[in-house]
Amino acid sequence: MTQASIGVGVARVEVEVTISAPRERVWKALVEETGQWWPKDFYVGREPKGFILEARPGGRVYEDWGGDAGALWYTVLVVEPPAVLELAGHLTPAFGGPATTTARLTLKEQGGATVVRVEDAVFGRVDENTSPRLREGWRTLMGSGGLKAHVEKQTP
Template identity: 30%
Template structure:
Protein backbone atom coordinates (compact mmCIF):
# COMPACT_ATOMS: atom_id res chain seq x y z
CA UNK A 1 0.00 0.00 0.00
CA UNK A 2 1.29 3.45 -0.94
CA UNK A 3 2.10 5.78 1.95
CA UNK A 4 -0.44 8.55 2.47
CA UNK A 5 0.59 11.97 3.75
CA UNK A 6 -2.76 13.71 3.30
CA UNK A 7 -6.45 13.05 3.20
CA UNK A 8 -9.00 15.35 1.65
CA UNK A 9 -12.78 15.45 1.90
CA UNK A 10 -15.31 17.79 0.41
CA UNK A 11 -18.99 18.52 0.88
CA UNK A 12 -21.46 21.06 -0.38
CA UNK A 13 -23.78 22.64 2.14
CA UNK A 14 -27.11 24.11 1.07
CA UNK A 15 -26.60 27.34 2.98
CA UNK A 16 -24.87 30.64 2.17
CA UNK A 17 -21.17 31.04 2.95
CA UNK A 18 -21.73 33.42 5.88
CA UNK A 19 -24.18 30.97 7.49
CA UNK A 20 -21.75 28.04 7.13
CA UNK A 21 -18.84 30.07 8.54
CA UNK A 22 -20.96 31.14 11.51
CA UNK A 23 -21.98 27.52 12.13
CA UNK A 24 -18.35 26.37 11.89
CA UNK A 25 -16.59 29.15 13.78
CA UNK A 26 -19.16 30.30 16.33
CA UNK A 27 -21.76 27.54 16.78
CA UNK A 28 -19.39 24.57 16.87
CA UNK A 29 -20.50 23.70 20.41
CA UNK A 30 -23.91 22.80 19.00
CA UNK A 31 -22.61 20.23 16.49
CA UNK A 32 -19.07 19.32 17.72
CA UNK A 33 -19.07 20.06 21.46
CA UNK A 34 -15.89 18.04 22.10
CA UNK A 35 -13.77 20.53 20.10
CA UNK A 36 -12.92 23.89 21.64
CA UNK A 37 -11.01 26.83 20.12
CA UNK A 38 -11.46 30.47 19.12
CA UNK A 39 -11.22 31.26 15.39
CA UNK A 40 -8.14 33.47 15.84
CA UNK A 41 -4.47 32.79 15.11
CA UNK A 42 -2.70 31.42 18.17
CA UNK A 43 -5.83 30.14 19.90
CA UNK A 44 -5.25 26.93 21.78
CA UNK A 45 -7.32 24.02 20.54
CA UNK A 46 -8.51 21.01 22.50
CA UNK A 47 -10.73 18.07 21.65
CA UNK A 48 -11.77 15.67 24.41
CA UNK A 49 -13.80 12.51 23.96
CA UNK A 50 -14.46 9.15 25.58
CA UNK A 51 -14.56 5.66 24.07
CA UNK A 52 -15.53 2.66 26.19
CA UNK A 53 -14.83 4.56 29.40
CA UNK A 54 -11.37 5.71 28.27
CA UNK A 55 -10.69 9.46 28.02
CA UNK A 56 -8.80 10.84 25.00
CA UNK A 57 -7.59 14.32 24.10
CA UNK A 58 -6.02 16.07 21.14
CA UNK A 59 -4.38 19.46 21.57
CA UNK A 60 -3.03 22.06 19.20
CA UNK A 61 -3.30 25.64 18.03
CA UNK A 62 -4.94 27.68 15.31
CA UNK A 63 -2.27 28.60 12.74
CA UNK A 64 -4.14 30.64 10.13
CA UNK A 65 -7.55 32.28 9.77
CA UNK A 66 -9.19 34.26 7.02
CA UNK A 67 -12.64 34.94 8.43
CA UNK A 68 -15.33 33.38 6.30
CA UNK A 69 -12.83 31.59 4.05
CA UNK A 70 -10.24 29.46 5.86
CA UNK A 71 -9.11 28.13 9.21
CA UNK A 72 -5.98 26.03 9.74
CA UNK A 73 -4.90 24.26 12.91
CA UNK A 74 -2.19 21.82 13.95
CA UNK A 75 -3.01 19.15 16.50
CA UNK A 76 -1.76 15.93 18.03
CA UNK A 77 -2.55 13.35 20.65
CA UNK A 78 -0.10 12.45 23.46
CA UNK A 79 0.92 9.16 21.79
CA UNK A 80 1.68 10.71 18.39
CA UNK A 81 5.31 11.45 17.56
CA UNK A 82 4.36 14.67 15.77
CA UNK A 83 1.35 16.65 14.63
CA UNK A 84 -0.96 16.88 11.66
CA UNK A 85 -2.31 20.05 10.10
CA UNK A 86 -6.01 20.44 9.34
CA UNK A 87 -7.12 23.00 6.78
CA UNK A 88 -10.80 23.96 6.45
CA UNK A 89 -11.66 26.00 3.34
CA UNK A 90 -15.03 27.56 2.55
CA UNK A 91 -16.18 29.01 -0.77
CA UNK A 92 -19.49 30.09 -2.23
CA UNK A 93 -20.92 27.55 -4.67
CA UNK A 94 -24.07 28.97 -6.25
CA UNK A 95 -26.55 29.41 -3.40
CA UNK A 96 -24.59 26.99 -1.22
CA UNK A 97 -21.11 26.58 0.18
CA UNK A 98 -18.33 24.18 -0.74
CA UNK A 99 -16.32 22.97 2.25
CA UNK A 100 -12.93 21.38 1.61
CA UNK A 101 -11.14 19.71 4.51
CA UNK A 102 -7.50 18.65 4.11
CA UNK A 103 -5.38 16.99 6.80
CA UNK A 104 -1.65 16.61 6.17
CA UNK A 105 1.40 15.31 7.99
CA UNK A 106 0.59 11.61 8.30
CA UNK A 107 3.74 10.65 6.40
CA UNK A 108 6.00 11.89 9.20
CA UNK A 109 4.23 9.96 11.97
CA UNK A 110 5.29 6.46 12.99
CA UNK A 111 1.68 5.25 12.85
CA UNK A 112 0.57 7.80 10.27
CA UNK A 113 -0.97 5.35 7.83
CA UNK A 114 -3.29 3.87 10.47
CA UNK A 115 -4.13 7.35 11.69
CA UNK A 116 -4.90 8.51 8.13
CA UNK A 117 -7.28 5.57 7.68
CA UNK A 118 -8.98 6.34 10.99
CA UNK A 119 -9.36 10.04 10.17
CA UNK A 120 -10.62 9.25 6.66
CA UNK A 121 -13.46 7.34 8.37
CA UNK A 122 -14.22 9.92 11.10
CA UNK A 123 -14.03 13.26 9.26
CA UNK A 124 -17.23 12.55 7.27
CA UNK A 125 -19.09 12.36 10.59
CA UNK A 126 -18.02 15.92 11.50
CA UNK A 127 -18.67 17.26 8.00
CA UNK A 128 -22.14 15.73 8.10
CA UNK A 129 -22.84 17.30 11.49
CA UNK A 130 -21.70 20.72 10.21
CA UNK A 131 -23.87 20.33 7.11
CA UNK A 132 -26.93 19.33 9.12
CA UNK A 133 -26.45 22.18 11.60
CA UNK A 134 -25.81 24.88 8.97
CA UNK A 135 -28.78 23.78 6.86
CA UNK A 136 -31.19 23.60 9.77
CA UNK A 137 -33.82 26.29 9.57
CA UNK A 138 -33.92 28.44 12.66
CA UNK A 139 -37.40 29.01 14.10
CA UNK A 140 -39.02 32.30 13.11
CA UNK A 141 -38.50 34.85 15.84
Protein backbone atom coordinates in the same frame (compact mmCIF):
# COMPACT_ATOMS: atom_id res chain seq x y z
CA MET B 1 8.20 -3.21 20.64
CA THR B 2 11.22 -2.74 18.45
CA GLN B 3 11.89 0.49 16.66
CA ALA B 4 11.62 -1.29 13.30
CA SER B 5 7.94 -2.11 13.93
CA ILE B 6 6.95 1.54 14.32
CA GLY B 7 6.02 3.22 11.04
CA VAL B 8 7.10 6.82 10.66
CA GLY B 9 5.75 8.68 7.68
CA VAL B 10 3.04 10.96 6.36
CA ALA B 11 -0.68 10.32 5.96
CA ARG B 12 -2.62 12.85 3.91
CA VAL B 13 -6.37 13.11 3.25
CA GLU B 14 -8.71 15.47 1.47
CA VAL B 15 -12.45 15.57 2.11
CA GLU B 16 -15.14 17.77 0.56
CA VAL B 17 -18.65 18.26 1.91
CA THR B 18 -21.31 20.46 0.31
CA ILE B 19 -23.59 22.31 2.73
CA SER B 20 -26.82 23.91 1.53
CA ALA B 21 -26.25 27.34 3.08
CA PRO B 22 -24.35 30.55 2.32
CA ARG B 23 -20.64 30.62 3.16
CA GLU B 24 -21.04 33.24 5.93
CA ARG B 25 -23.59 31.02 7.70
CA VAL B 26 -21.34 27.96 7.45
CA TRP B 27 -18.33 29.96 8.71
CA LYS B 28 -20.29 31.26 11.69
CA ALA B 29 -21.37 27.73 12.62
CA LEU B 30 -17.83 26.42 12.13
CA VAL B 31 -16.12 28.91 14.41
CA GLU B 32 -18.83 30.20 16.79
CA GLU B 33 -21.17 27.22 17.25
CA THR B 34 -18.64 24.38 17.38
CA GLY B 35 -19.93 23.02 20.69
CA GLN B 36 -23.43 22.71 19.20
CA TRP B 37 -22.48 20.44 16.29
CA TRP B 38 -19.38 18.62 17.57
CA PRO B 39 -20.47 14.95 17.84
CA LYS B 40 -20.66 13.66 21.41
CA ASP B 41 -18.77 10.47 20.53
CA PHE B 42 -15.79 12.55 19.31
CA TYR B 43 -15.10 13.88 22.81
CA VAL B 44 -12.18 12.22 24.60
CA GLY B 45 -13.13 13.38 28.11
CA ARG B 46 -15.64 11.52 30.25
CA GLU B 47 -17.78 14.53 31.18
CA PRO B 48 -16.99 17.38 28.76
CA LYS B 49 -18.59 20.76 29.31
CA GLY B 50 -18.12 21.87 25.71
CA PHE B 51 -15.95 22.17 22.63
CA ILE B 52 -14.40 25.56 21.88
CA LEU B 53 -12.72 27.04 18.83
CA GLU B 54 -10.99 30.39 19.43
CA ALA B 55 -10.97 31.79 15.88
CA ARG B 56 -7.84 33.95 16.04
CA PRO B 57 -4.15 33.27 15.32
CA GLY B 58 -2.78 31.40 18.33
CA GLY B 59 -6.28 30.48 19.49
CA ARG B 60 -7.06 27.05 20.87
CA VAL B 61 -9.40 24.32 19.67
CA TYR B 62 -10.16 22.31 22.77
CA GLU B 63 -12.48 20.29 24.95
CA ASP B 64 -13.46 22.06 28.13
CA TRP B 65 -13.88 19.66 31.03
CA GLY B 66 -14.39 22.38 33.63
CA GLY B 67 -12.09 23.31 36.52
CA ASP B 68 -9.17 24.14 34.18
CA ALA B 69 -9.16 20.56 32.85
CA GLY B 70 -9.52 19.61 29.20
CA ALA B 71 -7.83 18.45 26.02
CA LEU B 72 -6.14 20.66 23.43
CA TRP B 73 -6.89 19.42 19.92
CA TYR B 74 -5.31 22.17 17.80
CA THR B 75 -3.74 25.60 17.79
CA VAL B 76 -5.10 28.06 15.21
CA LEU B 77 -2.46 29.14 12.69
CA VAL B 78 -4.45 31.10 10.09
CA VAL B 79 -7.90 32.68 10.18
CA GLU B 80 -9.22 34.32 7.02
CA PRO B 81 -13.00 34.78 7.51
CA PRO B 82 -15.14 33.46 5.94
CA ALA B 83 -12.84 31.34 3.80
CA VAL B 84 -9.82 29.73 5.51
CA LEU B 85 -9.00 28.13 8.85
CA GLU B 86 -5.61 26.45 9.36
CA LEU B 87 -4.81 24.37 12.44
CA ALA B 88 -1.87 22.44 13.90
CA GLY B 89 -1.99 19.81 16.62
CA HIS B 90 -0.15 16.97 18.29
CA LEU B 91 -1.15 13.34 18.69
CA THR B 92 0.14 11.77 21.88
CA PRO B 93 0.74 8.00 22.19
CA ALA B 94 -2.77 7.63 23.68
CA PHE B 95 -4.16 8.78 20.30
CA GLY B 96 -1.80 6.87 18.00
CA GLY B 97 1.18 9.25 18.13
CA PRO B 98 3.66 10.61 18.52
CA ALA B 99 2.66 12.64 15.48
CA THR B 100 1.88 16.17 14.37
CA THR B 101 -1.17 17.09 12.34
CA THR B 102 -1.93 20.12 10.20
CA ALA B 103 -5.37 20.81 8.80
CA ARG B 104 -6.60 23.42 6.33
CA LEU B 105 -10.33 24.05 6.02
CA THR B 106 -11.51 26.17 3.10
CA LEU B 107 -15.05 27.33 2.42
CA LYS B 108 -16.03 28.11 -1.16
CA GLU B 109 -19.42 29.41 -2.27
CA GLN B 110 -20.86 27.38 -5.13
CA GLY B 111 -24.33 28.03 -6.50
CA GLY B 112 -25.92 29.14 -3.21
CA ALA B 113 -24.26 26.30 -1.29
CA THR B 114 -20.86 26.07 0.40
CA VAL B 115 -18.20 23.49 -0.32
CA VAL B 116 -16.14 22.78 2.79
CA ARG B 117 -12.78 21.27 1.86
CA VAL B 118 -10.54 19.72 4.49
CA GLU B 119 -6.90 18.90 3.80
CA ASP B 120 -5.26 17.09 6.71
CA ALA B 121 -1.73 15.75 6.96
CA VAL B 122 -0.33 13.72 9.84
CA PHE B 123 3.39 13.16 10.07
CA GLY B 124 5.09 10.97 12.62
CA ARG B 125 3.83 7.57 13.68
CA VAL B 126 1.33 6.45 11.04
CA ASP B 127 0.10 3.09 9.78
CA GLU B 128 -2.21 1.75 7.07
CA ASN B 129 -5.27 2.73 9.15
CA THR B 130 -4.33 6.39 9.67
CA SER B 131 -5.65 7.78 6.38
CA PRO B 132 -8.97 5.86 6.41
CA ARG B 133 -9.58 6.90 10.06
CA LEU B 134 -8.81 10.55 9.27
CA ARG B 135 -11.01 10.56 6.17
CA GLU B 136 -13.95 8.99 8.00
CA GLY B 137 -13.49 11.32 10.98
CA TRP B 138 -13.54 14.46 8.83
CA ARG B 139 -16.52 13.19 6.79
CA THR B 140 -18.45 12.68 10.02
CA LEU B 141 -17.37 16.03 11.53
CA MET B 142 -18.13 18.13 8.45
CA GLY B 143 -21.00 16.02 7.14
CA SER B 144 -24.25 14.52 8.31
CA GLY B 145 -22.89 13.76 11.79
CA GLY B 146 -21.73 17.30 12.51
CA LEU B 147 -21.46 20.70 10.78
CA LYS B 148 -23.63 19.97 7.70
CA ALA B 149 -26.47 18.54 9.77
CA HIS B 150 -26.33 21.46 12.22
CA VAL B 151 -26.32 24.18 9.55
CA GLU B 152 -28.91 22.63 7.25
CA LYS B 153 -31.30 21.96 10.16
CA GLN B 154 -31.24 25.69 10.96
CA THR B 155 -31.22 27.09 7.40
CA PRO B 156 -34.58 27.42 5.65
